[in-house]
Amino acid sequence: MIRTLNIDGVTVSIIDESSRALVNRFCNSFEEVEGQPQVGIQNSRQGLICTWYTAPGGPLHYSIDVEKFSRQYASYPAPKRGALNQALGRKTRAVIDATAGWGSDALLMCAQGFTVTLLERNPIMALLLEDAMTRFSTTGFAQKHQIPAPLVMQVDAIDFLSKPQVTGDCVYLDPMFPPKRKKSAAVNKYIQFLQWLVGEDQDAVALASNALGSGCSRVVVKRPDYALPLLEQPSQQFSSKLVHYDVYLSTA
Numbered sequence: 001m002i003r004t005l006n007i008d009g010v011t012v013s014i015i016d017e018s019s020r021a022l023v024n025r026f027c028n029s030f031e032e033v034e035g036q037p038q039v040g041i042q043n044s045r046q047g048l049i050c051t052w053y054t055a056p057g058g059p060l061h062y063s064i065d066v067e068k069f070s071r072q073y074a075s076y077p078a079p080k081r082g083a084l085n086q087a088l089g090r091k092t093r094a095v096i097d098a099t100a101g102w103g104s105d106a107l108l109m110c111a112q113g114f115t116v117t118l119l120e121r122n123p124i125m126a127l128l129l130e131d132a133m134t135r136f137s138t139t140g141f142a143q144k145h146q147i148p149a150p151l152v153m154q155v156d157a158i159d160f161l162s163k164p165q166v167t168g169d170c171v172y173l174d175p176m177f178p179p180k181r182k183k184s185a186a187v188n189k190y191i192q193f194l195q196w197l198v199g200e201d202q203d204a205v206a207l208a209s210n211a212l213g214s215g216c217s218r219v220v221v222k223r224p225d226y227a228l229p230l231l232e233q234p235s236q237q238f239s240s241k242l243v244h245y246d247v248y249l250s251t252a
Contacts, residue, residue, distance in 0.1 A: 004037050005030045008123055010197065013037035023127060039124065048131040050124070052193050060189050064132035069107050070141035077113030083238040085112070087220045087245035088170055096168040097150075098157040098211060099175055099201070102190055103129050105222075106150050107136065109172075116150040117168065119157040122198050126154035158207050161214040170218040171211040175204035177224045204230060212248055219248040 003014045005023065007030045014023055023030065023041075040051040050062040084105075088095065093115060097106045100118035102125075110116045118133070120126040130152045136142055137149035153160070161171065176195065187195070201207075208230050211219045221230050225242050234246035 004033055004035065006033045010039055010124065011035065011037045012124065013040040015040065015042040023123075041124075041127070047135045048128055050128055050193075052196070055189075055193070055196075060193065062128075062190065062193060064103055064128060066107065066132055066136040066139060069104075070111075070136065070139040073111050073141060076111065076141070076145035076147065078108075078111040080112050083240040083243070083245050084108075084222075086238040087236070087247050088114070088172070089218055089247075092169040092218060094168045094170070096161075096166070096171045096216065097174075098161065098171055098207060099173050100125070100129055100152070101174065101194060103132055103150070105172065105174060110136075110147060110150050111141075115148065118150050118152045119155055119160055120152065121154070121156045123154055124197060125194075126152060158203060158210050161207070161210040164215075166214045166216065168214075168216050170220060171214060171216045172220050172222075173204070173208055173211060173230075174222040175201040175207070175230070178227055180226060208248075212250060215250075217250045219250070221246045221248070 005012050005014060007023070011033055036053070038052070038054045040053060042049050042051070046063055046065065046067070048063065052060045052062065088109070094117075095109055095114045096117045096119065097109070098119045100106060100120040103118060106116045106118050118129055120129055133149045133152055137147075141147070142149065160166070208219065208221055223230065223244055223246060225239070225244060229246045231248065235249040236247040238245045238247070
């Protein structure tokens with residue numbers, strides 16, 4: 001039986017029992033509604049598939065392909081190189097990814113040997129992430145090297161980072177990129193869905209400020225090459241072709 005639910009203001013069709021179980025776990029409040037859903041969630045052999053029925057131009061399908069991701073790496077930990085790893089720092093072991101999104105950065109850091117906690121306030125994204133990270137733990141790559149899956153928490157990151165029990169060496173932030181002044185190529189469909197689902201990160205500055213006061217010694221903010229740092233002058237900055245990573249070191 002297909003159920004249509006209102007989850008955080010979005011109408012979602014839930015098609016099978018395993019999907020319903022995740023909804024019950026990650027969605028604190030929802031109600032059954034009638035009418036055409038905006039989003040559909042269904043289980044498959046590749047994990048949860050999310051369909052955006054009302055996407056401009058017609059329905060779009062989304063999934064987090066952890067099998068494809070895990071096949072990229074022949075060894076563990078995966079090599080640490082490039083601007084991201086320079087920004088994370090040599091002493092960092094535990095990372096709090098406070099803007100989890102589709103989990104791609106978290107999976108990369110996990111493959112590189114970091115302990116990763118993902119914070120995601122949107123319940124629909126949280127349940128997609130939980131399904132993906134559970135599946136990652138069953139991949140041949142993760143099982144061969146006994147890699148712990150990233151922990152997914154459905155919380156408001158600003159509230160979470162304000163609490164005294166925060167533990168981690170680094171808070172990683174990848175807020176929604178601001179639009180370019182000049183018209184550019186079409187937006188990636190995954191970013192397009194996130195923008196529709198969660199809107200712009202209007203509280204990105206507040207999130208970064210709370211991260212600095214969380215007790216973690218390091219905050220890393222990913223920004224596009226055309227944008228200024230989110231906060232005041234960073235302690236360090238590492239650049240790659242299209243982005244820069246601004247590092248803020250705690251003085252506490």
